[in-house]
Amino acid sequence: MIENVDPALIDWSRAQFALTAIYHWIFVPLTLGLSFIVAIMETIYVRTGNEEWKRITRFWMTLFGINFAIGIATGIILEFEFGTNWSNYSWFVGDIFGAPLAIEGILAFFLESTFIAVMFFGWNKVGKKFHLASSWLVAIGSNLSALWILVANAWMQNPVGMVFNPDTARNEMVNFWAVLFNPVAVDKFLHTVSSGYLLASLFVLGISSWFLLKKREEWLAKRSILIASVFGLFSSLMVAFTGDTSARTLSELQPVKFAAFEALNEGKQDAGLVAFGVLKNSEDNIGSRKLNEFVFRIEIPGFLSVMSGGDRNVFVPGIKDLINGNEERQILSVTEKMDRGRYAKKVLTDYKLAKSQNNKEQAEALMNIFGNRDFIDNYFRYFGYGFLRSPEDAIPNIPVAFYTFHLMVMLGFLFIAVFVVSLFLVLKGTLTKYRWFLWISVAMIPLAYIASESGWILAEMGRQPWIIQDLMPVSAAVSQISPGSVMTTFILFSVLFTALLAAEISIMTRQIKTGLKH
Amino acid sequence: MTLMISYSFLQGYWWVIISLLASLLVFLMFVQGGQSLIFSLPDNDARKAMMVNTLGRKWELTFTTLVTFGGAFFAAFPLFYATSFGGAYWVWVAILFSFIIQAVAYEYRSKPANLFGRKTFDIFLFINGSLGPFLIGVAVATFFTGSQFTLNEMNQVKWANSWHGLEALINGRNLALGLTLVFLARTNSLLYIINSVDDEGLSARSINKLIINSLSFLVFFVFFMAAILFSEGYTAHPDTGNISMEKFKYLHNLIQMPVVLIIFLAGVTAVLWGIGVTIFRGCKKGIWFTGSGTILTVFALFCTVGFSNTAFYPSSFDLNSSLTIHNASSSLFTLRTMMYVSFIIPFVAAYIWYAWKSINRNKITGEELKGEGHVY
Numbered sequence: 003m004i005e006n007v008d009p010a011l012i013d014w015s016r017a018q019f020a021l022t023a024i025y026h027w028i029f030v031p032l033t034l035g036l037s038f039i040v041a042i043m044e045t046i047y048v049r050t051g052n053e054e055w056k057r058i059t060r061f062w063m064t065l066f067g068i069n070f071a072i073g074i075a076t077g078i079i080l081e082f083e084f085g086t087n088w089s090n091y092s093w094f095v096g097d098i099f100g101a102p103l104a105i106e107g108i109l110a111f112f113l114e115s116t117f118i119a120v121m122f123f124g125w126n127k128v129g130k131k132f133h134l135a136s137s138w139l140v141a142i143g144s145n146l147s148a149l150w151i152l153v154a155n156a157w158m159q160n161p162v163g164m165v166f167n168p169d170t171a172r173n174e175m176v177n178f179w180a181v182l183f184n185p186v187a188v189d190k191f192l193h194t195v196s197s198g199y200l201l202a203s204l205f206v207l208g209i210s211s212w213f214l215l216k217k218r219e220e221w222l223a224k225r226s227i228l229i230a231s232v233f234g235l236f237s238s239l240m241v242a243f244t245g246d247t248s249a250r251t252l253s254e255l256q257p258v259k260f261a262a263f264e265a266l267n268e269g270k271q272d273a274g275l276v277a278f279g280v281l282k283n284s285e286d287n288i289g290s291r292k293l294n295e296f297v298f299r300i301e302i303p304g305f306l307s308v309m310s311g312g313d314r315n316v317f318v319p320g321i322k323d324l325i326n327g328n329e330e331r332q333i334l335s336v337t338e339k340m341d342r343g344r345y346a347k348k349v350l351t352d353y354k355l356a357k358s359q360n361n362k363e364q365a366e367a368l369m370n371i372f373g374n375r376d377f378i379d380n381y382f383r384y385f386g387y388g389f390l391r392s393p394e395d396a397i398p399n400i401p402v403a404f405y406t407f408h409l410m411v412m413l414g415f416l417f418i419a420v421f422v423v424s425l426f427l428v429l430k431g432t433l434t435k436y437r438w439f440l441w442i443s444v445a446m447i448p449l450a451y452i453a454s455e456s457g458w459i460l461a462e463m464g465r466q467p468w469i470i471q472d473l474m475p476v477s478a479a480v481s482q483i484s485p486g487s488v489m490t491t492f493i494l495f496s497v498l499f500t501a502l503l504a505a506e507i508s509i510m511t512r513q514i515k516t517g518l519k520h
Numbered sequence: 521m522t523l524m525i526s527y528s529f530l531q532g533y534w535w536v537i538i539s540l541l542a543s544l545l546v547f548l549m550f551v552q553g554g555q556s557l558i559f560s561l562p563d564n565d566a567r568k569a570m571m572v573n574t575l576g577r578k579w580e581l582t583f584t585t586l587v588t589f590g591g592a593f594f595a596a597f598p599l600f601y602a603t604s605f606g607g608a609y610w611v612w613v614a615i616l617f618s619f620i621i622q623a624v625a626y627e628y629r630s631k632p633a634n635l636f637g638r639k640t641f642d643i644f645l646f647i648n649g650s651l652g653p654f655l656i657g658v659a660v661a662t663f664f665t666g667s668q669f670t671l672n673e674m675n676q677v678k679w680a681n682s683w684h685g686l687e688a689l690i691n692g693r694n695l696a697l698g699l700t701l702v703f704l705a706r707t708n709s710l711l712y713i714i715n716s717v718d719d720e721g722l723s724a725r726s727i728n729k730l731i732i733n734s735l736s737f738l739v740f741f742v743f744f745m746a747a748i749l750f751s752e753g754y755t756a757h758p759d760t761g762n763i764s765m766e767k768f769k770y771l772h773n774l775i776q777m778p779v780v781l782i783i784f785l786a787g788v789t790a791v792l793w794g795i796g797v798t799i800f801r802g803c804k805k806g807i808w809f810t811g812s813g814t815i816l817t818v819f820a821l822f823c824t825v826g827f828s829n830t831a832f833y834p835s836s837f838d839l840n841s842s843l844t845i846h847n848a849s850s851s852l853f854t855l856r857t858m859m860y861v862s863f864i865i866p867f868v869a870a871y872i873w874y875a876w877k878s879i880n881r882n883k884i885t886g887e888e889l890k891g892e893g894h895v896y
């Protein structure tokens with residue numbers, strides 16, 4: 003088994019994947035949401051026959067197209083990076099993880115790429131209804147592709163539906179439905195796509211508000227704002243609701259992440275939710291890791307316990323309970339989990355040794371251990387801990403988890419308020435009088451992106467050191483390449499992505515300024 | 521209800537799907553072939569616009585096929601995915617680079633305020649058009665010529681040299697397949713343009729270029745095939761799975777699998793027929809023959825390297841680390857589940873065909889582009 007991996011290799015490989023994912027996620031949420039908004043607008047056009055609606059549809063569709071291409075470009079890199087940078091991972095769980103990626107290609111990508119062609123090139127060639135159906139199919143296709151990749155991601159957060167096969171040294175799928183209906187997958191899908199709808203609504207709201215500020219394209223702007231406000235309000239409420247259910251699932255399945263995003267060191271009942279706070283390093287530590295404490299905080303009493311278990315009396319374990327263990331609450335210490343993980347690893351290496359020495363009797367005896375329920379539930383499930391060097395390795399970066407979580411949640415509530423106000427004003431017909439609100443709406447566009455990226459940074463950095471929760475740390479998953487090679491490709495990717503993003507923003511801005519003139 | 525289907529049948533079934541996707545991908549790389557001609561084929565801006573738009577409407581189809589090919593390989597043969605991508609790092613990263621710049625080039629090249637100017641995006645198209653097929657050809661050639669890697673007892677890959685895939689570029693046979701693919705893509709592209717663009721001048725120039733590109737293709741193809749068929753190949757012992765070298769292995773495979781041999785010969789004939797009728801008879805439908813011939817030929821080649829106890833991703837460094845469709849595949853359960861999913865493929869193919877039939881009614885002309893809202 004590969005040991006002693008250069009930490010620089012792990013860091014650069016993570017940096018490269020994070021870079022690609024963050025860039026990819028600049029473009030995807032807009033695709034997810036704008037595709038529906040465009041389809042809704044085109045539906046109104048087809049139903050009313052009003053050519054103005056067609057012009058509105060085509061305006062937003064142009065922006066959709068500019069954004070879509072670069073989303074695809076960054077997406078293909080992510081798919082292949084599982085192989086190029088995380089090859090041990092790809093083998094260890096490819097039997098489960100590969101399937102959703104392939105289904106994504108077969109079911110969703112072809113739907114998207116075929117009907118997007120009709121959407122853009124079919125205006126004068128196919129009937130109105132066929133064109134409208136194509137626009138809806140693009141929206142459905144892009145959301146379906148999100149479904150499958152999120153199923154794959156959810157599996158990494160909560161591996162289910164598989165058994166370990168010592169002969170092939172990998173996990174193998176035994177229950178496809180368990181993978182698909184993984185509770186994390188359901189929450190993640192709903193939360194993520196609705197956040198995409200939310201972002202797209204803010205995008206449409208912001209740009210339309212800018213038109214109103216410039217006293218241009220008023221017909222387009224007001225109607226777009228109406229649609230964006232309704233769609234946005236619905237989506238932002240859905241984001242809040244699914245965020246809440248995600249938190250509950252998280253507290254059960256990834257308690258360390260849950261404790262980290264609240265910077266909760268000591269577990270307690272009646273735990274309060276920090277609404278706002280600032281962290282500093284504390285004197286307290288676990289091994290070589292310093293813990294954090296609050297400079298100040300505003301807390302909603304008892305709410306964290308309610309979030310986690312629906313009741314103020316629920317005990318929410320803190321970082322210390324989860325790392326050092328808590329006998330009273332029956333929480334195993336990481337040291338104990340590391341011992342169990344090492345034992346599981348040893349059984350595997352002994353099995354491999356017995357096989358290579360053709361010692362059939364011993365191989366069979368060891369093989370039987372892998373079928374033993376106690377071994378699966380109490381030892382192999384901690385397999386990944388066998389790779390950790392010290393218990394504090396199991397703690398993610400707490401300030402990153404804390405700030406990204408709170409930023410995301412605060413912005414989420416702000417967005418709900420903005421949609422309520424914009425819907426009220428646009429229905430009342432007085433929106434143009436409130437120029438300050440129009441400016442606020444414009445300012446929401448970058449904030450939407452910040453909230454959206456924060457969510458992913460929390461989800462992915464908050465689960466460190468795991469690439470697969472409890473089963474495999476990133477250090478065991480990484481491809482054996484020189485850190486210099488990965489650093490070089492990281493730099494190349496950064497330069498290229500940044501240049502393309504700059505071109506995208508420049509083109510997008512010009513198209514918006516041109517408005518309906520083109 | 522669980523169908524009683526054997527594991528080895530499913531491994532073969534999935535190799536057939538992979539072969540099919542690979543063959544469709546090679547055909548669809550006519551988009552890349554055309555891009556590599558962007559600076560030499562059209563003699564004025566109007567013709568360039570026609571050519572770029574003809575190709576541009578299909579780029580996503582090629583791209584999606586590539587992504588699906590990758591996804592299907594991951595799902596069905598994850599050990600290949602882990603071994604090749606994680607090992608031959610530089611080759612795959614170079615391929616990826618050439619595809620990122622393609623994805624945006626079409627959409628951005630004609631848009632105002634694109635920062636880098638149309639010329640830059642056209643250069644992106646040219647790079648993707650030349651490098652994409654070449655590197656994919658080189659990577660696929662290693663299926664026959666082998667790579668230098670070992671797998672440990674946990675099936676983790678270690679590349680045996682620090683070039684991480686770039687060493688494939690100094691092997692003549694790999695280069696030959698790379699160049700074969702470049703010239704085949706260019707040939708298919710010229711035939712495609714002749715068929716879909718209604719412009720006499722562009723057609724005449726295409727036919728002119730067709731001669732040299734199809735001849736170049738033939739030279740490299742014949743060289744590669746001769747080199748492969750008459751050299752040693754990697755054979756897997758049917759019982760133990762141990763890998764050894766066998767003289768004329770791929771020739772033997774073709775002879776042992778007459779169906780594959782027939783598909784191969786039919787494919788090559790169709791490729792040549794399409795080129796021939798275009799050059800000698802001025803036929804505009806050559807792409808139908810050469811295109812389907814390409815699909816058949818590539819399909820047969822993939823079958824040759826995957827079936828009949830052959831290592832499809834051999835290690836020349838450590839023979840027994842070589843991958844076969846049996847030792848590199850997913851589990852029985854996953855392959856079976858994915859087989860059910862694959863039943864949707866004909867339906868996907870049907871709607872792709874229907875959608876394109878609906879919007880491709882007319883040939884592309886300068887007039888057609890003017891009436892179009894979305895022009896690359």
